[in-house]
Amino acid sequence: MYRLNVTRLRAIAAQHGDKTPYSVATTTGIAVSSAYRIFREESQLDLISALRIADAYDLDIRTLMDRVPDEEEQTAEAVA
Known part of the structure; x- marks a missing residue:
């Protein structure tokens, strides 16, 4: 499972001059409320939103994401 690294997104957006969610939405084309x-x-x-952000900031989409274990992986590890 993957989860957005919001801290990393904030830093990358700030490097492009986007310091608020509104400015990120404007730059990337995602909904302001989102x-x-x-x-x-x-x-x-x-x-779609992840791809828009990655495209707007010229990133590989994996740059924005962190791999986190999902519940099935955690359950399997606990049983083993």
Whole structure:
């Protein structure tokens, strides 16, 4: 499973002059309401939004994401 690294997104956006969720939304084309929810860590990116952000900031999409174990992996490790 992958999860957006919001801290990394904030830093990358700031390097491009986008310091608010509104400016990130304007630059990337994602919905303003989505940008605010993402920055408050109330929701995760959908694939289209992740691709828009990666494209706008000329990034590999994996730059924005961190791999985190999902529940099935954690359960399998606990049983083993």
